[in-house]
Amino acid sequence: MTDAIYTEDHEWLQIEDNVATIGVTDFALEQLGDVVFVELPDVGAELSAGDEAAVVESVKAAGEINSPLSGTVTAVNEALTESPDLLSSAPQTDGWMFKLALDGDVDTSAFMSSDEYQQFVASNA
Amino acid sequence: MYNCFKLTLFDSVETNLMTLEPDVSKTIFHDYHVAAGGKMVPFAGYLMPVQYSEGIMEEHLHCRDNAGLFDVSHMGQVIVKGEGAAAALERLMPVDLQSLKINQQTYATLTNEQGGVLDDLIVTCWTEDTFFLVVNAGCKEQDIAHIQKHLPDFEITYLADRGLLALQGLLAKEVIAELVPEANALVFMNGGHASIEGIEVYITRSGYTGEDGFEISVDAADALALADILLDFDAVEWIGLGARDSLRLEAGLCLYGHDMDENTSPVEAGIIWSISKTRRAGGANEGGFLGADVILDQIANGVSKKRVGFLVDGRAPVREGAEIIDEAGTVVGVITSGGFGPTLQAPVAMGYVPTELAVIGTQLNALVRGKPRPITVTKMPLVPQRYFRG
Numbered sequence: 001m002t003d004a005i006y007t008e009d010h011e012w013l014q015i016e017d018n019v020a021t022i023g024v025t026d027f028a029l030e031q032l033g034d035v036v037f038v039e040l041p042d043v044g045a046e047l048s049a050g051d052e053a054a055v056v057e058s059v060k061a062a063g064e065i066n067s068p069l070s071g072t073v074t075a076v077n078e079a080l081t082e083s084p085d086l087l088s089s090a091p092q093t094d095g096w097m098f099k100l101a102l103d104g105d106v107d108t109s110a111f112m113s114s115d116e117y118q119q120f121v122a123s124n125a
Numbered sequence: 126m127y128n129c130f131k132l133t134l135f136d137s138v139e140t141n142l143m144t145l146e147p148d149v150s151k152t153i154f155h156d157y158h159v160a161a162g163g164k165m166v167p168f169a170g171y172l173m174p175v176q177y178s179e180g181i182m183e184e185h186l187h188c189r190d191n192a193g194l195f196d197v198s199h200m201g202q203v204i205v206k207g208e209g210a211a212a213a214l215e216r217l218m219p220v221d222l223q224s225l226k227i228n229q230q231t232y233a234t235l236t237n238e239q240g241g242v243l244d245d246l247i248v249t250c251w252t253e254d255t256f257f258l259v260v261n262a263g264c265k266e267q268d269i270a271h272i273q274k275h276l277p278d279f280e281i282t283y284l285a286d287r288g289l290l291a292l293q294g295l296l297a298k299e300v301i302a303e304l305v306p307e308a309n310a311l312v313f314m315n316g317g318h319a320s321i322e323g324i325e326v327y328i329t330r331s332g333y334t335g336e337d338g339f340e341i342s343v344d345a346a347d348a349l350a351l352a353d354i355l356l357d358f359d360a361v362e363w364i365g366l367g368a369r370d371s372l373r374l375e376a377g378l379c380l381y382g383h384d385m386d387e388n389t390s391p392v393e394a395g396i397i398w399s400i401s402k403t404r405r406a407g408g409a410n411e412g413g414f415l416g417a418d419v420i421l422d423q424i425a426n427g428v429s430k431k432r433v434g435f436l437v438d439g440r441a442p443v444r445e446g447a448e449i450i451d452e453a454g455t456v457v458g459v460i461t462s463g464g465f466g467p468t469l470q471a472p473v474a475m476g477y478v479p480t481e482l483a484v485i486g487t488q489l490n491a492l493v494r495g496k497p498r499p500i501t502v503t504k505m506p507l508v509p510q511r512y513f514r515g
Contacts, residue, residue: 033367034182036465036472037440039494055494057442059181059465060367084440 004092005108006117007068012092013111015102020069023096024056024087027121033058035084040076041098047071054097056087068111071100152198153288153348161363169262171199174365181367185467188294188334188372189508193364194355195291197333201265202287202342203258205272207279210254217275218248219391219414221401225250230314230329232399234391235260235268240419241387242394244268245379247331249316257327259289259340261381275415288348293338293372296360298513301328301339304354308339312515324351333369335376335510374473375466377434377505383445384432384461384475390416392423393477395432400424431483432461434505435491437472440465443491443498449476450490450497457482460491468508474500 004012010028014021029035037057047053047067054065076098080086087095112120149172158165163174174196176184187193205214211222218233225231230249234242244264249257260268265283273281292300302309305319308328316329324347332338343351355361370380379385385394392400403410406421414420437443442465449458463474474491482489485504490497 033176034180034467037442039441052494057440057465059185059371059442059467060175062442062444 004114005111006114006120007111008120009066009068011065011068013068013108015106015108018102018105019074020071020100020102021096022053022065022068022098022100023091024063024065025117025121026091028063029056029088029091032056032063033060035087038080038084038087038097040078040080041073043073043076045073047073047100056084065097067100069100069102069106071102073098074101075099150199152196153345154196154198154352157349157352158196158363163363163365166366168366169199171262173199174363176365176367177363179362181365181371182467184362184364184368185371187362188364188368189336189468190295191362192292192294192296192300192338192358192360193334193368194352194361195293195364195369196288197291197340198288198348199262200289201258201260201262201268202284202289203260203265203269203272204251204255204282204284205258205276205279206255206282207276208254210256210276210279211250213276213279214248214256214272215404215410216414217272218246219400219404219417219420220248221403221410222248222250222256223410224403227252228315228317230316230331231401232314234385234396234399235271236391236414236416236420237387238415239387240390240392240416240423242381242385242389242391243271243387245381245385245399247329249329257342263382284342286345288343288345288351289340290343290348290352290355291332291334291338291340292355292361293332293334293336293364295336295511297336297338300355300358300361303358311339311513313337313512321351322354324354326351330513333376333378334372335378335506335508335512336372337511337513368467370462371464371467374462374464374475375468375506375508376510377475377507379432379475380462389432389477390420390423390428392420393428393430393432397424427480429480430458430477431480432475432477433483433502434507435460435463435474435476435489435500436503436507437463437474437491438499438501440472441493441498442472443474443493443500447474447476447491447493449478449500450492451482457489466507473507475505478502 039055053067162178458478460476466473487502
């Protein structure tokens with residue numbers, strides 16, 4: 001497995017064979033509070049970077065997850081529909097949200113490493 | 126004796142606070158909230174805990190099943206005093222204050238000349254000529270100005286240095302039974318002066334959760350000691366504004382400024398029960414309050430829109446501002462508050478629709494991020510109220 005990389009919007013990505021597995025970070029979920037509903041994109045949907053891809057609803061607020069890269073949705077984590085709490089209990093494993101077959105080679109230099117993300121969170125808390 | 130100051134000083138104190146802390150004030154319990162892991166957010170000019178470390182879901186369920194402690198000190202505690210205060214206040218609210226017994230309280234709305242609602246409040250009769258008002262935090266300054274404008278000959282006192290705590294939930298009465306047995310004999314919407322381990326309080330059996338519970342007004346100097354006494358019980362935990370909102374939503378209670386405002390009347394808001402029979406057409410004290418012509422006409426001839434409750438299909442919450450559409454896709458109304466109900470384990474919402482659609486069982490859709498979500502007009506409350514009526 002490659003190391004996860006992070007966005008300033010508190011998403012994590014793990015890219016393997018040009019397919020990105022995408023989810024949200026522990027920090028973002030903690031801010032949002034108890035998750036009650038997750039809306040996932042349709043498999044086959046073509047997303048451009050910045051497009052709204054998914055929504056996480058907590059008791060009090062809704063958080064929109066925008067696609068960090070452009071590509072085609074190849075799989076979604078159906079288990080989240082039944083058990084939205086998976087997102088909070090295992091955000092970077094069982095709580096993955098969707099997989100994106102990326103359009104060509106992507107430049108990931110704008111994303112953060114785990115350490116950089118921790119620093120980013122600490123400086124923005 | 127209450128340590129209070131006159132309205133004339135209100136502005137200068139506000140100004141002092143503003144210079145120290147622009148835009149936001151803190152309640153006396155601020156440091157307690159922070160120590161309890163409170164996530165502090167600005168609300169109605171105060172830094173208030175939206176939740177503590179347990180989170181909204183846990184806090185909500187804890188309150189229903191155990192006892193929740195709420196800091197509601199941001200709300201306005203106001204005394205209106207003077208000969209004929211009951212009759213005078215009745216010019217501003219469609220309730221029967223002259224029949225209230227000493228220490229009895231009523232829910233009321235401050236109406237405007239158009240029949241809209243300036244605020245909703247609880248009015249308690251302290252003496253024949255002294256009434257204790259608890260008003261919304263975001264409205265208190267304008268409420269006081271409004272009352273003073275219409276009742277210039279009465280003494281209006283804002284109790285700036287009193288805290289207000291609400292203890293709500295199934296076990297609230299067990300806690301109060303140990304501390305103030307006589308208060309446990311109170312029935313819903315009644316109160317009295319009492320002493321809790323030597324601390325003088327005014328305690329009423331009331332609240333905003335749908336549960337049995339108490340609201341306790343206390344001098345700021347004793348407020349922290351009172352909180353310590355209450356928090357010492359295993360059943361008692363702090364509950365934040367987030368759970369306060371989901372609790373009142375499930376209980377079908379209006380949130381002023383959202384489910385009701387100066388452009389909606391009590392009749393449209395579905396709280397016609399709050400208008401005393403004596404103030405309605407044919408009553409002994411008919412009309413005579415601001416907007417009476419509009420409101421009495423609405424009671425007689427109906428209204429074109431009404432507030433209703435909704436059950437929502439699925440688990441996605443439908444929130445404030447979502448448009449309500451009919452079968453043809455025409456926008457017919459709007460959601461005024463909504464969220465996820467932790468007790469119900471389902472989303473719950475309220476909103477306004479045309480009267481012909483405000484029939485229990487009517488199927489409509491709410492637009493959530495552009496997608497229609499089926500909603501059904503339903504009887505409120507969605508979670509049964511458990512007030513103690515004796």
